[in-house]
Amino acid sequence: MAKITLNMITQRSIEEGAAMEQGKTNPNYFEACSICEMNPEDMKKLGIWRNTNVRVTSECGSVIVKAIEPTQYCPPGLAHIRQGVWANQVVPPRTQSTGTPQYSGFPVTIEPAPTEKLKSALELVQGSVGLWKGGN
Amino acid sequence: MPKLIKGVGCPYCGSSCDDIEVLVSDDETKILEVHNACIIGNNLFHHANDPTRPRLPRMRQPDGSMKEITYDEAIDYFAKTLLAAKKPLIYGFGSTNCEGMSAVARIAEKAGAVLDNCATICHGPSFLAMFDNGYPSCTLGEAKNRADVVVFWGCNPMHAHPRHTSRYSIFPRGYFTPKGQMQRTIISIDPRQTDTAKLADHHLMLDQGHDYELFDAFRTVLRGYDIPDVVAGIPKEKIKESAEIMKKAKFCMIFFGMGCTHTDGHNHNIDAAISLTRDLNNYTKASIMAMRGHYNITGPGQVWSWQFGFPYCIDLSKGTHAHMNPGETSSIDLAMRDEVDCFVNVGTDAGAHFPIPAVKHLKKHPFITVDPNFCMASEISDLHIPVRIAGVDEPGVVYRMDNVPIQFRSVIKGLPGVPSDEELFDRVYERMCELTQTEPIWLVTKEDRKYPQNPAVS
Numbered sequence: 001m002a003k004i005t006l007n008m009i010t011q012r013s014i015e016e017g018a019a020m021e022q023g024k025t026n027p028n029y030f031e032a033c034s035i036c037e038m039n040p041e042d043m044k045k046l047g048i049w050r051n052t053n054v055r056v057t058s059e060c061g062s063v064i065v066k067a068i069e070p071t072q073y074c075p076p077g078l079a080h081i082r083q084g085v086w087a088n089q090v091v092p093p094r095t096q097s098t099g100t101p102q103y104s105g106f107p108v109t110i111e112p113a114p115t116e117k118l119k120s121a122l123e124l125v126q127g128s129v130g131l132w133k134g135g136n
Numbered sequence: 137m138p139k140l141i142k143g144v145g146c147p148y149c150g151s152s153c154d155d156i157e158v159l160v161s162d163d164e165t166k167i168l169e170v171h172n173a174c175i176i177g178n179n180l181f182h183h184a185n186d187p188t189r190p191r192l193p194r195m196r197q198p199d200g201s202m203k204e205i206t207y208d209e210a211i212d213y214f215a216k217t218l219l220a221a222k223k224p225l226i227y228g229f230g231s232t233n234c235e236g237m238s239a240v241a242r243i244a245e246k247a248g249a250v251l252d253n254c255a256t257i258c259h260g261p262s263f264l265a266m267f268d269n270g271y272p273s274c275t276l277g278e279a280k281n282r283a284d285v286v287v288f289w290g291c292n293p294m295h296a297h298p299r300h301t302s303r304y305s306i307f308p309r310g311y312f313t314p315k316g317q318m319q320r321t322i323i324s325i326d327p328r329q330t331d332t333a334k335l336a337d338h339h340l341m342l343d344q345g346h347d348y349e350l351f352d353a354f355r356t357v358l359r360g361y362d363i364p365d366v367v368a369g370i371p372k373e374k375i376k377e378s379a380e381i382m383k384k385a386k387f388c389m390i391f392f393g394m395g396c397t398h399t400d401g402h403n404h405n406i407d408a409a410i411s412l413t414r415d416l417n418n419y420t421k422a423s424i425m426a427m428r429g430h431y432n433i434t435g436p437g438q439v440w441s442w443q444f445g446f447p448y449c450i451d452l453s454k455g456t457h458a459h460m461n462p463g464e465t466s467s468i469d470l471a472m473r474d475e476v477d478c479f480v481n482v483g484t485d486a487g488a489h490f491p492i493p494a495v496k497h498l499k500k501h502p503f504i505t506v507d508p509n510f511c512m513a514s515e516i517s518d519l520h521i522p523v524r525i526a527g528v529d530e531p532g533v534v535y536r537m538d539n540v541p542i543q544f545r546s547v548i549k550g551l552p553g554v555p556s557d558e559e560l561f562d563r564v565y566e567r568m569c570e571l572t573q574t575e576p577i578w579l580v581t582k583e584d585r586k587y588p589q590n591p592a593v594s
Contacts, residue, residue, distance in 0.1 A: 073328060
């Protein structure tokens with residue numbers, strides 16, 4: 001299957017902020033943050049329709065998110081996952097001695113994963129530290 | 137009769153709006169309506185009504201479940217864990233008041249901890265640049281009343297600070313800007329066409345991560361030298377045109393955000409931005425301001441600079457003096473090098489907002505969360521202690537993004553038995569002093585101590 005490399009940024013959005021203040025286990029938070037915005041041209045290269053699940057892999061991890069058309073225009077080559085639990089599965093913790101991780105501007109590979117399921121915030125965080133008790 | 141409370145501060149973003157009106161029930165326990173706030177502030181106030189809000193600390197059991205315990209037990213565990221740890225890390229403070237920040241600093245001192253706040257993963261690089269290059273800034277009032285050219289560089293206030301544009305930067309009518317938006321020229325510099333960029337008169341859609349080159353190109357043009365035909369994906373003519381607009385302004389205001397600090401270049405981008413502001417002052421009045429994320433994330437910088445001389449990444453483990461060196465004493469780096477053996481998360485959510493490899497490292501050791509609500513950090517913690525929500529059921533001083541202190545009020549009564557951050561930390565400090573058989577000097581000298589005088593806290 002096709003695989004492309006994009007430049008990833010993770011930034012705020014009002015949907016994320018509004019949902020976060022309702023609680024991070026709220027379905028709105030899941031809706032707002034478990035997505036990856038990318039240019040339709042890049043979707044074409046990947047051979048996917050919009051709203052298809054994709055696997056995003058960086059130097060330090062990978063996550064399944066839903067690829068959507070940008071809500072705020074993204075040029076080809078740039079991808080955006082809204083700040084939050086899903087984005088932070090792939091954000092590299094390297095800080096170049098400034099203390100601030102590379103939240104924006106790191107390379108990721110994206111491949112279609114139409115059969116994979118999106119995980120909830122709790123499953124991702126608790127799962128990463130061995131506390132997740134729910135099913136897969 | 138429901139009561140309308142006016143002049144309420146909103147405890148969400150760095151704009152720290154202080155014109156919110158909240159309608160509360162006559163027994164002052166429920167928030168009924170919120171006026172003037174943005175959708176995020178609205179949700180925040182209404183979330184305080186949530187009947188499932190935790191009222192007792194919860195301790196993780198050997199089988200992984202959480203069990204409710206008393207505040208006394210939680211405070212005892214908190215104090216003993218901090219004292220047992222060689223180098224605890226106390227992190228957070230994006231969403232609490234200055235009183236809490238001041239109280240926690242005494243615990244950190246006592247425990248020989250590293251004290252850090254959310255700026256470390258946010259505007260930390262801006263601090264580094266300010267140390268190196270100064271900070272020619274002003275207040276948001278000056279921006280509103282004077283600025284006729286506003287530059288948003290790597291920030292998107294329409295999403296992150298929803299009322300910033302209407303209160304301070306684009307739309308409001310000021311003393312010297314009586315025509316509001318009609319009189320202002322807005323320049324947005326962002327790799328995406330954000331909703332802020334759509335509002336701007338000029339959008340420079342630069343190549344992501346090339347901010348430093350573009351700042352440098354602006355400076356070169358301002359000094360009268362030539363630049364290449366295209367810099368950072370922006371044609372020379374566009375850069376020259378924008379530089380000319382900034383130069384001809386009566387007052388040019390530059391706001392910068394995470395687009396500059398989170399990407400390659402980090403502090404050097406801000407360094408260049410500050411130098412650009414200084415260069416602009418050869419022609420006109422220009423000022424620069426960091427778009428701080430939370431309503432009181434400027435607070436720990438102020439409070440701890442006063443207490444220890446440093447705004448963030450404060451290593452107190454030496455016992456004799458405070459030491460700050462981001463990269464060495466910053467939360468993410470400490471976590472990744474496995475250098476801390478206890479983690480305390482206060483008024484933020486490290487579980488959701490730290491890169492996950494850092495969370496995995498921190499979780500190897502005791503993990504304590506102090507937060508009014510359930511969050512990702514609380515759900516992986518060994519101990520979760522609920523507190524009151526600053527700005528909702530606990531008053532306090534907060535610093536807006538322009539370093540202006542504002543007294544926030546509480547609008548509803550706190551949950552019975554649930555302490556504020558300040559009260560909780562004072563009690564932990566007292567317990568630590570009991571355990572080490574030392575005098576609680578800090579509490580003795582504290583004239584306005586709320587605990588144990590506060591009858592709400594049992």
